Amino acid sequence: MSQNPYQPINGEIVDIIDESPTIKTFVVVPEEKFKFETGQFVELTLPGEGEAPFTPSSPPGQTEKMEITIMEAGRVTALLHQCKKGQKVGIRGPFGNGYPIDDFVGKEIYIVGGGVGLAPIRSLFLTLVDRIKDFKSVVCRFGARTPDDFIYKNTLFGSWQKIAGVNMKLTVDEANGQWKDNVGVVTTILAPDDVKIKNAVVVVCGPPIMMKFTTLKLLEFGFVAKDIYLSMEKNMSCGIGKCGHCMIGKYYVCKDGPVFTYKQIKQYPDIWD
Amino acid sequence: MEAVFISKLKPLLDAVAEQMALYVPKKSGEYYVYSKYDPSANKSVEFNNIRTCTTVKEFIFAVCELAAVYPEPTGPEDIKPFAVFGLKDCDLRSIEILDKVFTEEEFQDVLYVKRRENMFIISSDCFDPSESCFCNIFDGRPYAQSGFDLNVSQVRAGFIIEAGSDKGKDFIEKHSQLFTEADQSLLDERDKNRAQTQKQLEQNNAELKFDATIKEIMENGQDSAVFDVEAEECVECQACTRICPTCHCFYLYDTRQKDYFTKMKMWDSCMRVGYAEVAGGANPHKILGDRIKHRLMHKFVYFLDRYGIDMCVGCGRCIETCAGGIDQRTILKKLSEEFKSKGKTKSKVAK
Numbered sequence: 181m182s183q184n185p186y187q188p189i190n191g192e193i194v195d196i197i198d199e200s201p202t203i204k205t206f207v208v209v210p211e212e213k214f215k216f217e218t219g220q221f222v223e224l225t226l227p228g229e230g231e232a233p234f235t236p237s238s239p240p241g242q243t244e245k246m247e248i249t250i251m252e253a254g255r256v257t258a259l260l261h262q263c264k265k266g267q268k269v270g271i272r273g274p275f276g277n278g279y280p281i282d283d284f285v286g287k288e289i290y291i292v293g294g295g296v297g298l299a300p301i302r303s304l305f306l307t308l309v310d311r312i313k314d315f316k317s318v319v320c321r322f323g324a325r326t327p328d329d330f331i332y333k334n335t336l337f338g339s340w341q342k343i344a345g346v347n348m349k350l351t352v353d354e355a356n357g358q359w360k361d362n363v364g365v366v367t368t369i370l371a372p373d374d375v376k377i378k379n380a381v382v383v384v385c386g387p388p389i390m391m392k393f394t395t396l397k398l399l400e401f402g403f404v405a406k407d408i409y410l411s412m413e414k415n416m417s418c419g420i421g422k423c424g425h426c427m428i429g430k431y432y433v434c435k436d437g438p439v440f441t442y443k444q445i446k447q448y449p450d451i452w453d
Numbered sequence: 454m455e456a457v458f459i460s461k462l463k464p465l466l467d468a469v470a471e472q473m474a475l476y477v478p479k480k481s482g483e484y485y486v487y488s489k490y491d492p493s494a495n496k497s498v499e500f501n502n503i504r505t506c507t508t509v510k511e512f513i514f515a516v517c518e519l520a521a522v523y524p525e526p527t528g529p530e531d532i533k534p535f536a537v538f539g540l541k542d543c544d545l546r547s548i549e550i551l552d553k554v555f556t557e558e559e560f561q562d563v564l565y566v567k568r569r570e571n572m573f574i575i576s577s578d579c580f581d582p583s584e585s586c587f588c589n590i591f592d593g594r595p596y597a598q599s600g601f602d603l604n605v606s607q608v609r610a611g612f613i614i615e616a617g618s619d620k621g622k623d624f625i626e627k628h629s630q631l632f633t634e635a636d637q638s639l640l641d642e643r644d645k646n647r648a649q650t651q652k653q654l655e656q657n658n659a660e661l662k663f664d665a666t667i668k669e670i671m672e673n674g675q676d677s678a679v680f681d682v683e684a685e686e687c688v689e690c691q692a693c694t695r696i697c698p699t700c701h702c703f704y705l706y707d708t709r710q711k712d713y714f715t716k717m718k719m720w721d722s723c724m725r726v727g728y729a730e731v732a733g734g735a736n737p738h739k740i741l742g743d744r745i746k747h748r749l750m751h752k753f754v755y756f757l758d759r760y761g762i763d764m765c766v767g768c769g770r771c772i773e774t775c776a777g778g779i780d781q782r783t784i785l786k787k788l789s790e791e792f793k794s795k796g797k798t799k800s801k802v803a804k
């Protein structure tokens with residue numbers, strides 16, 4: 181590769197959607213065609229300020245614009261949250277390995293998501309439902325802190341639940357007046373018979389603590405480590421496996437991940453920190 | 454390979470400097486640092502008997518550099534040919550390690566590749582290994598084995614020059630008037646010097662014997678208390694990572710100029726507390742002992758798994774620079790003892 185891996189592609193924010201009190205989705209149009217696989221991530225640059233890693237929440241098939249859902253968490257994301265439509269941005273990537281969708285064919289796909297972890301899952305979910313007949317079923321178990329904290333509310337509470345082949349349950353840690361569904365952390369809506377474990381793969385994405393307890397629960401149900409796909413959140417910076425900030429053991433999350441099977445990384449003690 | 458002889462260094466260095474910028478070791482206090490060679494200066498260049506204090510990494514992996522300009526990209530900085538004199542075998546092997554990282558086919562670091570292509574390497578034999586040198590543990594030698602264009606061996610009457618590459622051969626051919634043939638007695642003297650220095654290194658490190666490979670003792674020592682114990686002496690100055698010729702972590706940051714923006718690339722250190730911290734606050738390496746462990750695991754396990762070589766050349770710079778007196782060799786020895794006491798059956802002496 182002769183191109184400079186640190187050079188961003190220019191892009192523009194053409195729309196901003198408020199998802200929750202702390203989360204917004206930015207619709208970005210890159211100046212050049214931008215291809216990625218679901219689960220891969222990009223480094224989004226706010227010119228002159230810095231960049232941060234995000235997995236697009238739009239499906240790869242949608243090529244003219246990319247959606248990136250961002251929680252206000254640190255310096256760059258706080259500045260991004262102040263941006264208006266028309267803001268120029270830079271995009272580097274895509275980086276790493278996404279979900280191996282073709283390996284999922286014929287299986288039940290059990291997706292467990294929490295909070296802003298639904299962002300990469302939305303990309304995956306839309307990719308899966310686009311070819312839903314290829315899979316036995318798509319079983320979703322999503323959680324958020326409160327009903328307001330759910331992102332993609334319109335589709336999550338509406339059209340997504342009606343897709344044939346999709347089974348969805350939601351939960352919140354704390355309910356409000358209108359909430360009729362389950363109350364409790366996401367592990368409280370996981371059941372051993374949600375899917376047939378022998379012919380299923382699980383995709384987990386959410387805050388580290390949620391991923392940890394979900395993984396432990398799944399192992400208790402009888403899932404094997406190689407069938408549990410985790411989307412790891414580390415301090416990815418260069419995106420090309422060199423700068424070192426995102427290492428988990430010998431792996432560079434930016435290059436070897438961000439999607440790992442639990443089998444790949446379980447030997448390392450600090451994966452949930 | 455054919456060797457030639459030259460009685461003084463200056464004509465050789467002048468010939469190099471005629472073609473390109475040349476950097477030579479200069480004594481600063483008790484250490485050598487690099488400075489640009491000035492052919493007009495009357496002072497003769499000192500032959501550094503030991504590796505320099507600062508490392509060759511600075512020539513190819515800049516402390517801070519422009520990684521990209523946007524929104525309108527500009528081509529990479531123009532790198533002119535340059536030469537570095539006085540590199541030792543440990544330095545050459547550190548280049549080999551950095552090459553693995555920055556010239557990987559998949560993602561090449563453009564500036565690094567350009568610098569490497571334009572670098573003329575003049576190595577030299579090591580005569581006076583420091584107490585902290587332990588290159589022999591990693592198959593290092595007090596003389597260049599590979600990875601040089603020219604190598605200089607000091608003998609009583611002058612210097613033996615050998616080419617290690619086509620570039621080096623061309624240089625010797627082009628400047629044949631400077632050299633005479635190096636006869637066998639000179640080569641014998643060189644070999645004797647080399648053997649003597651090698652012996653000294655081995656004597657210095659005679660105590661440094663492990664009961665398994667370093668990888669095995671590191672992997673076995675994951676739960677060892679030694680990292681937290683050593684951390685008590687660490688002042689978190691990061692000098693070990695800065696002065697290490699193989700450490701290559703970096704930090705990307707953006708700047709705003711008058712009518713463009715830049716992405717800058719600057720050395721970073723895995724010993725820094727916020728190094729692995731994410732925006733949400735999670736930090737897998739918030740404990741200093743864990744950072745020390747991660748650094749050594751990277752050097753002796755992770756890098757080896759990935760690239761097939763250790764990420765340490767045993768140059769000992771980290772030992773000399775450490776304000777807290779932390780010595781990697783002590784850590785490895787302790788881990789080796791712990792390995793032994795765990796009663797592992799698979800036991801062999803590490804080279």
